[in-house]
Amino acid sequence: MENKIKSTDKMKKIMKKYYLTAKYAKYFGKKVAWITSGGPVEPLIAMGIIPVYPENHGAMIGASKIGAKLSEYAESLGYSSDICSYVKVDITSSITRQSPIGGLPKPDMLICCNNICGTVQKWYEIQSRKFNVPLFIYDTPFCHVDLDDSAKKYLKAQTKEYISFLESVTKKKLDYDKMQEVGKLSLKAMQKWQAVLDSAINKPSPMTAFDAFIHLALIVTLRGKKVVVDYYETLLKELNDRAKNKIGAVENEKYRLLWDNLPIWYKMRWLSNAFKKHDGALVADTYTQSWCGVVDYVDEERFLETMGEAYARVYLNIGTDKMADSVLKLIDKYSIDGVVLHSNRSCKPYSFGQYDIARIIQKKGIPTLFIEADMTDERKFAQAQVENRIDSFMEVLSQIKG
Amino acid sequence: MQELMKTIDSILENPYTYLENLSRSKPIMGYSCTYAPVELIYASGYHPARIIGLANNVSLSDVYLQSYACAVVRTLLEDSLLKKLDFLSAFLFLHTCDSMQRLSDIFRINLNFKQFDLILPVKFSSQTSKDYFLDILNDFKSKLEQDQNIKIGIDSLNKAIQTYNDLKANLLKLYNIKSNNPEALSYSDLSKIVRVSFIMDPVEFINISSQIINKIPQNQYQSSKRLLIIGSICNHSVLFETIENKNAHIVWDDLCTGTRFFDELTQIGDNPLQSIADRFIKRPICPTKHINPQYRLDYLKRKIDEYKINGVIFLFIKFCEPHAFDYPDQKNLLEKIGIPSIMVEIENHNIFDEQTRTRLETFIEMLGE
Ligand code: SF4
Ligand code: SF4
Numbered sequence: 001m002e003n004k005i006k007s008t009d010k011m012k013k014i015m016k017k018y019y020l021t022a023k024y025a026k027y028f029g030k031k032v033a034w035i036t037s038g039g040p041v042e043p044l045i046a047m048g049i050i051p052v053y054p055e056n057h058g059a060m061i062g063a064s065k066i067g068a069k070l071s072e073y074a075e076s077l078g079y080s081s082d083i084c085s086y087v088k089v090d091i092t093s094s095i096t097r098q099s100p101i102g103g104l105p106k107p108d109m110l111i112c113c114n115n116i117c118g119t120v121q122k123w124y125e126i127q128s129r130k131f132n133v134p135l136f137i138y139d140t141p142f143c144h145v146d147l148d149d150s151a152k153k154y155l156k157a158q159t160k161e162y163i164s165f166l167e168s169v170t171k172k173k174l175d176y177d178k179m180q181e182v183g184k185l186s187l188k189a190m191q192k193w194q195a196v197l198d199s200a201i202n203k204p205s206p207m208t209a210f211d212a213f214i215h216l217a218l219i220v221t222l223r224g225k226k227v228v229v230d231y232y233e234t235l236l237k238e239l240n241d242r243a244k245n246k247i248g249a250v251e252n253e254k255y256r257l258l259w260d261n262l263p264i265w266y267k268m269r270w271l272s273n274a275f276k277k278h279d280g281a282l283v284a285d286t287y288t289q290s291w292c293g294v295v296d297y298v299d300e301e302r303f304l305e306t307m308g309e310a311y312a313r314v315y316l317n318i319g320t321d322k323m324a325d326s327v328l329k330l331i332d333k334y335s336i337d338g339v340v341l342h343s344n345r346s347c348k349p350y351s352f353g354q355y356d357i358a359r360i361i362q363k364k365g366i367p368t369l370f371i372e373a374d375m376t377d378e379r380k381f382a383q384a385q386v387e388n389r390i391d392s393f394m395e396v397l398s399q400i401k402g
Numbered sequence: 403m404q405e406l407m408k409t410i411d412s413i414l415e416n417p418y419t420y421l422e423n424l425s426r427s428k429p430i431m432g433y434s435c436t437y438a439p440v441e442l443i444y445a446s447g448y449h450p451a452r453i454i455g456l457a458n459n460v461s462l463s464d465v466y467l468q469s470y471a472c473a474v475v476r477t478l479l480e481d482s483l484l485k486k487l488d489f490l491s492a493f494l495f496l497h498t499c500d501s502m503q504r505l506s507d508i509f510r511i512n513l514n515f516k517q518f519d520l521i522l523p524v525k526f527s528s529q530t531s532k533d534y535f536l537d538i539l540n541d542f543k544s545k546l547e548q549d550q551n552i553k554i555g556i557d558s559l560n561k562a563i564q565t566y567n568d569l570k571a572n573l574l575k576l577y578n579i580k581s582n583n584p585e586a587l588s589y590s591d592l593s594k595i596v597r598v599s600f601i602m603d604p605v606e607f608i609n610i611s612s613q614i615i616n617k618i619p620q621n622q623y624q625s626s627k628r629l630l631i632i633g634s635i636c637n638h639s640v641l642f643e644t645i646e647n648k649n650a651h652i653v654w655d656d657l658c659t660g661t662r663f664f665d666e667l668t669q670i671g672d673n674p675l676q677s678i679a680d681r682f683i684k685r686p687i688c689p690t691k692h693i694n695p696q697y698r699l700d701y702l703k704r705k706i707d708e709y710k711i712n713g714v715i716f717l718f719i720k721f722c723e724p725h726a727f728d729y730p731d732q733k734n735l736l737e738k739i740g741i742p743s744i745m746v747e748i749e750n751h752n753i754f755d756e757q758t759r760t761r762l763e764t765f766i767e768m769l770g771e
Contacts, residue, residue: 078730078745082470082721114524118500121524121692122727128695129731135695139531141521142497144506150537151521157530320507343468348723352504355466356511 005211007235014227015217023105025050031108031170034127036120037220038290038314039113040138040162040307042186045224046179047166049109053221054123057104058086061093062265062376064100071377084346085377087123094130109133109169111162115140115317117349136165140312144319147312155308163304183303186224187295192232193219194292199239200283200334204248205256206239209285210272211249213263219291254279255397256335260286260327260357261342261350262375267383274387278394284334286327290315293326320353324360331366338367338397345374367400369393403617406610407591410598417601418481421451422489424603429491434478434505436663436688437496437522439539439678444604445554445562446546448492452600454635454659455481458750466508472721473750474635475505482513492516492549497524498690499724518545525692526683535679543675559674569604570664572611577654577661579618581709584625584651586618590642597637597659625651627769628710632656632702632732633717634688634725641746641754641762645715648766654709656702657717662686689724698728699735706741713769714743715762742769 025032030050035041037055044051061067067089073096074088075081089099097103110133112124121137128135138158141151163174196215199206215235222228242248257275259282264271275282297310315323330336339361344351358368369389374380413420421430431448433440443450455477462483463476481487493515495506510517520542523531547554573596579586595614599607627650635658645652655661666685669677686701687693705711714736718725729745736743744765746758 078733080718080723080726080729080747083723083726087727118498118503118524118690119723119727122689122724125692125695126727126731129699137525137692139524141523141534142503142519144510144519144521148541150534150541153537154523154530154534157533158528161528161530319510320504321511345470348471349500349504351468352471352501353507355468356508 005207005235005238007231007238008214010234011215011218011231014231015221018222019101022050022052023101025105032105033109033111034104034107034124035111036113036116036124038116038311038316039111040159040311042182042224042303042307043163043166043174043179044111045186046182047170047172047174049166049170051111051221052104052107054090054104055086056217056220057093057099057101058089058376059263059265060100061089063268065266065378066098067266067376068378070098071379082345084117084119084123085374086346087119087126089376090123091126094127107131107133109166110135111138112136113138113140113311115311115314117316117347134165134169136162138162138308138311140308140317143313143317143322145322147309151312152309155312156305159304159308179304182224183298183307184300185226185229187298187300187303189219189223189228189232190292190295190298192229192236194295195236196232196239197284197288197292198333199236199243202243203256203335204246204250204253205281205283205334206242206247206249207283208249208272209259209282209288210263210268212285212288213268216288216291223291248281250276250279250281252279253281255281255337255394255401257282258284258286258327258330258334258336258339259342260339260354261344262287262347264342264371264373264381265375266378267373267381270383274390275394278391278398280394280397282340284330284336286315286323286330289326289330316349320356321360323353324357327357327361328364331361331364336366337401338369338393340369340371340393342375343370343372345372345380346377347375367393367396403614406614406617407594409610410594413598413601414594418456418486418489420601424449425489425491430489431492431494431518432487432490433494433496434502435496435498436658437498437682438494438520439542439682441559441562441566441668441678442539442543442546442554442675443494444565445558446543447550447552448546449603451490453478453481453487453490453493454597454600454637455479456486457481457484458753460750466512467505470721471501472719473748474719474722475501477750479505479508482509482515487515490515492518494518494520497521498688499722501721501723516549518542522691524690526687527693532679532683535682536676539675539679556672556674560670563668563670563674563677565604565608567667567670568608569599569611570667572608572615573599573664575615576611579615579620580651581653583620584628584653586620588642588646589652590639590646593637593642593659594639596663600663625649625653627651627712627766628653629713629715630654630656630705630709630711631660631715631717632725634719634722635659636717638717638748638754641717641758644759644762645766648763650713650766650769652715654705654711656686656705658688662688689728699731702732702735703739706739711741713765714741715765716743716745718745718747720747720749
């Protein structure tokens with residue numbers, strides 16, 4: 001996060017404008033849909049519906065260090081301390097309007113895609129009851145080993161079902177030409193995002209995973225809009241310049257690390273420094289790759305037909321051994337020396353299986369470090385303990401690598 | 403009756419021994435939850451057995467699963483790692499919660515079971531998901547046919563459906579007896595009968611449960627403390643005894659080790675797979691499935707009216723998310739309609755502590771006479 005990337009300010013402006021438009025959607029005669037972060041957003045964009053992402057909002061709440069407070073409030077309503085904190089902070093902020101942006105605009109509909117977890121189904125059911133708005137579930141069968149034909153057929157059928165749902169809520173027809181255009185832009189955004197992440201192949205890396213966590217906001221929230229493609233082009237140019245001039249995100253980059261699982265939003269700067277102290281740079285991560293990892297499954301000319309299968313193949317919807325394969329690929333691609341696994345109390349689908357992934361990585365001679373935490377709830381973070389673990393891990397790395 | 407219960411007790415004390423013996427005459431397919439199409443498995447020549455882990459101490463699992471995984475997945479894994487499940491010829495995982503889903507991966511990567519995964523739809527409401535349900539049952543049927551080297555015909559499927567309908571009908575009869583005449587049998591016994599039905603050869607079970615039905619005294623008695631339990635898996639006989647010793651009666655439940663397993667029978671007809679899929683959609687759904695956002699609340703309300711419930715006990719396994727998400731709205735609904743409730747969280751599904759006992763006793767006393 002040091003050696004600040006200049007484009008960031010521009011992104012902040014785009015995000016600000018986006019949230020303002022979403023907040024005043026009604027004034028513009030627009031409908032608002034809440035959608036899960038990995039959900040098929042393109043049809044919404046094509047229909048002029050404004051997508052809003054409670055998870056992105058949860059990340060903002062986490063980063064502003066009020067996650068624990070908001071979680072506690074939800075717990076006082078009866079929500080268990082063991083459930084995903086994104087749900088808890090969302091429930092609280094939808095009641096109390098507490099958040100860096102004063103809460104999210106009310107939804108006209110909810111779109112839930114379970115390609116990330118089963119949690120979102122329960123979460124969106126709760127909010128659908130609360131706001132009394134229709135809920136569409138885009139059900140992506142889990143892909144332990146591969147997707148079978150029945151699943152592929154189901155996904156295709158649901159895309160049609162999804163569009164009819166949107167048409168009935170908005171009482172408008174989908175413009176298929178517009179849809180095609182949005183699909184292309186979405187694909188392009190994914191490719192650009194991949195290029196941004198790939199700039200970290202350079203040594204030293206011009207960006208870190210912490211930068212990626214921040215710049216992720218656009219691909220998540222505005223995928224399918226031209227502004228995303230343009231922004232990532234600008235960012236890419238800056239990163240390429242930095243690479244050319246050997247400007248590293250971490251000044252004396254010596255050890256290249258990979259991060260697994262969601263970020264710990266309230267500890268980003270601290271963590272970045274804790275690694276930097278040892279000349280460690282987190283140059284890649286599994287989380288931000290999720291928004292470009294399936295790019296090859298999307299056919300630009302047949303976006304709607306291929307969209308479902310691509311969405312069903314995202315990182316969190318595949319078997320643990322397949323996840324490990326992706327990690328191994330990233331290790332190679334980004335010349336990784338060690339892997340840091342965030343065992344995340346909130347996110348069971350991301351965290352269970354990590355022990356196996358770690359074993360598979362270790363077999364390739366790559367050391368691993370586990371950090372126990374939660375992405376928004378500061379109560380689950382023991383700083384002194386984490387610091388000790390990082391210190392000893394970096395020492396091990398230095399012995400291996402010299 | 404006591405004799406029959408003794409037989410059941412002895413099987414439940416050591417279900418794996420029972421299954422091991424059975425495995426000498428028939429291959430056994432273990433399965434993880436009540437969404438297993440037992441009729442289809444049975445028709446393929448396997449004996450379907452629902453496996454609920456038994457281990458009280460979990461240690462080997464720690465190498466594979468974090469401590470914040472629920473006791474159900476941890477004990478299931480522990481028993482497998484302890485090689486206690488080696489009598490199984492195959493294991494079937496059903497797509498339910500996130501934890502079960504990852505457990506399936508952990509099994510596939512680390513254990514040597516012949517493994518099947520049935521990736522159920524999450525929503526049961528739309529035509530697309532109903533079609534998908536039928537498709538995956540068909541796929542599963544083909545896999546079983548290949549595996550067992552047989553053809554599963556309509557007749558043999560209907561025969562299996564009839565067998566399981568008889569089994570389920572007996573369970574339903576017992577629940578109805580309990581609800582009409584709460585003193586006729588204890589919930590602790592009732593729950594054991596349900597759990598033994600997961601394990602036993604179905605024909606043998608139908609025989610023993612029919613005998614029990616005939617032996618139950620039918621004297622009428624009305625209880626004013628009629629309770630409903632909600633949760634996932636519960637095999638706490640001590641807990642049930644604590645409740646019923648206090649002159650309260652558990653007259654119905656919404657549990658995977660209860661009505662969710664047997665409610666609704668499967669139609670016999672020309673398209674048995676369709677009937678199986680239809681039944682899953684009609685039976686009470688568990689919180690990992692979706693029909694509409696109000697479903698679980700409406701269901702609760704309906705059961706309270708239908709069974710004249712005076713109090714509700716939520717019995718949750720620690721770290722079980724699907725149930726935990728439903729709870730606050732369910733609790734609010736109960737408050738609104740004036741039904742007292744209590745939530746009990748169990749860390750390990752075989753252990754029940756003193757503090758929980760006291761809370762439960764106080765709750766029941768509070769319900770009045
Ligand atoms: S953090 Fe994990 S459990 Fe929570 S919404 Fe995201 S993917 Fe689901
Ligand atoms: S008890 Fe809950 S979390 Fe555990 S396997 Fe069952 S549904 Fe999943």
